[in-house]
Amino acid sequence: MTISMMLEQNWWKTFIKLSMAIICLFSLMACQSVTATLGSDELSYELRDDWNYAVKVVPAALMEKIAQNDVPSDWSGDPRRFAAIAILQKGQKTPLYLIEPSLLRLDGCPQRGCSAELLAQRSPFCGEIACLYFAYLEENGRFSKVFEEYIPKYLPPNYPFFRVSKQLNHGLPCLEFAFLPDRIDPEAVQVNTFCCNGWKYVGDRQYFEPFPEN
Structure with a gap:
């Protein structure tokens, strides 16, 4: 092999290595850009307060599953x-069904108020501090539970309790729940x-938001 051929071969090796390095660099920058765009501090949120009875929102098959497995x-x-x-944001393939398993939000209490026994009967998933929330997603005709958390139930009056991100992360919006960490001296x-x-x-x-002034 002549010297010129060796130099030419080494040049191509160097060119290939340099090209791969540039491709990797741009790939890394793209990943970092996507991460920054989808980071929770970069998302914009909108208030959702359009709660309705589950029977009017949830598909019949999921309603049956909830009655059998979650009650x-x-x-x-x-x-x-x-x-x-x-919840069905722009770009989301199938709806996310968020359930608040309580009768209190929509049915409330009688005018005379709810006794401890009636509260327990109307909100079987609520403890003294928090209530359970869960959400299902439909995939290929089957419903999978993808969210299940206890959320503290104390809030300032008329405060936006539940928010949904406009952007998607792994195909689904992020969810935000607000509450009072200290309801005695908030x-x-x-x-x-x-x-x-x-x-x-x-x-x-x-994260924390300032307590709203009256």
Whole structure:
């Protein structure tokens, strides 16, 4: 092999290595750009307060699944009267059905108020501090539970409790829930953000907002 051939071969090796390095660099920059765009602090959120009875929002097959799998066997209430929201943001393939398994949001209490026994009957998934929320997603005709969290239930009056991101992360919007971390002497409202990791929702971050003035 002549010297000129060796130099030519080495030049091509150098060119290929340099090209690969440039491609990797741009790929890394693209990934970082996507991460920054989809980071929870970069998302914009909108308030959702369009709760309705689950029977009017949730498909019949999912309603049956909830009644069979998510309701205590000794509970005598009607899960069709749970509160629910169907979430379908731009670019989202199928709706996300968020369920608040309580009768209190829509049915409320009688004028005389709710006794402890009636509260327990109307909100079987609520404890003293927090209430359970869960969400299902339909995939290939089957419903999978992708979100299940206890959310503290104390809030300032008329405060935006639930928000949904306009952008998607792993094909689904992020969810935000607001509550009072200290309802006795509140100084701030805590907001918990949950985002999809590809197969279920996980806690993404927590931050605080100033307590609203009266």
